[in-house]
Amino acid sequence: MSILQGSGVRFAPPLVERHIDLADYGHTPVSSAPTQWERRYRAQLVVADAAVAIFCLVAGLWVREFLLGEEAALWGSSTAMETTVIAVSAVWLLVLAKNSAYVFRFFGAGPDEYRAVVRSGVTLVALIAFVSFALQLDFSRGVLLVSVPLMVTGTIGGRYVLRRRLARARREGESLRSAILVGDPRAVRDAAQRIAEDPATTGLRVLGVCVTDPSDPVLGSPEFADVPVLGVEDDALRAVDATGAQVVAIASSSSIAGRALQRLGWALEHRDVDLLVAPGIIDVAGPRLSLRRANGLPMLYLERPVSSGWRFRLKMALDRVVAFFALLALAPLFGLVALAVRRDSPGPALFRQYRVGEGGRIFPIVKFRTMVTDAEAKLSVLAEAHDGNDVLFKLRRDPRITKVGAFLRRYSLDELPQLINVVRGEMSLVGPRPPLPREVDAYEPDAVRRLRVRPGMTGLWQVSGRSDLSWIDSLRLDLSYVDNWSLALDAQILLRTVRAVVRGTGAY
DSSP states (O other), rough: OEETTTTTTOOOOOOOSSSSSGGTOOOOOOOOOOOOOHHHHHHHHHHHHHHHHHHHHHHHHHHHHHHSSSSSSSOGGGGHHHHHHHHHHHHHHHHHHHHTTOOGGGTTHHHHHHHHHHHHHHHHHHHHHHHHTTOOOOOOHHHHHHHHHHHHHHHHHHHOOEEEEHHHHHHOOOOOOEEEEEEHHHHHHHHHHHHOHHHHHHOEEEEEEESOOOGGGGGGGGGGGOOOEEGGGGGGGHHHHHHHHSSSEHHHOOOTTTTTHHHHHHHHTTOOEEEEEEEEEOOOOOGGEEEETTEEEEEEOOOOOOOOSSHHHHHHHHHOOOHHHHHTHHHHHHHHHHHHHHSSSOOOOOEEEEEOOOGGGGEEEEEEEEEOOTHHHHHHGGGOOOOOOSSOOOOOTTTTHHHHHHHHHTGGGGGTHHHHHTTTTTTTESSSSSHHHHHHHHHOGGGGGGGSSSOOEEEEHTTTGGSSOOOHHHHHHHHHHHOOOHHHHHHHHHHHHHHHHHHHHTTT
């Protein structure tokens, strides 16, 4: 028993007996323990980020010394240079951690990681400026202007390399988190199919499903051939305990909602299992979704797709300017290709064909000719032998393609004259594939949405498989582009186009 000296007041000892054990009710606080691969991956990130920071700070000092011809010092004193480099590098790691750059759920999610790095760069500049002003430190602005952009770029580059390695491991069945899917059989089937198609992004492996109706005939589809049905929705916790799953994903369930979903979350928290909820909205990018609350009820707000405004006008202006200068720069190449086409087979070098563009308007597309001149007349004979689908005609060994044409198609050189269409405002550098009128005639209502924007010389369809894609996959990618367009997405597609063209995969 303790006594407060000088007051004579006695205090009772603290209670050691529990009135109630929270563990009996599933409310014991649980600390999440990362798996071995998560710890290893995070350690690789920290080492890579630290190495990049030190290198870029030293590079900034070298640049300053080279340009100014004076001793390279960060704070006006060369004696503190080494200490400052280490200190700023440590601050960089802390800022990255504060911006969720080392959060497990973002591992392998490129855009989320990259946004965290960019935010960290801005934060570091602001932090250095504030500390320099508050403590009257003479931090070199030249070093800051050189080192921080290099740090951001280098950190993104390092994470890109590590993310590619992680994606390769996930496609081989490693570094994945085990999951139980719960919900309506059709919604669960779609979720399981998407997870199986892209383990590199989802980072999940489906161990089994708990569905509303285990007798639903959809469970006999090929998608469920290797996915066991572990019971009904109420069996989700038992399935987790039996399989040791790390994640439970709710796929559009009408019965697990509200208070039931909250209680499931509590029970999973006690088991150190993550809970994911798929709201049933597909192919919508993160920036279009925001969480709003209405009297304690969380609601997803879906922003409208961007189809106007300054960003859209900037895209149109950049398209024309870039295409114009590209035409000037590629003029010698155009002459060589045209000569090769003419010498390979009789007929004109350029091929004009009517396509359907923005708003359903028809325009003449310009390409280098890759087929014999009577290719259209021979189409009816080959129609039954296509390798594409019911809408797009694709044939891997199309006898109408010339020798030079096959080379041009492999590396997409036949598409270069479409820069003329871009300059004329009929096409964009990035957008959905420009369809033929007969293809549009076969469109279902959903597919018509592709015509809301200008068609592009390249797009998600080209960087995701080109002619190897089915019509359903091509349509899904184009609709995703229309609904989630942004300048950043265009830049990403242009960068990925270079790799797709060099590889030549799916081009025929």
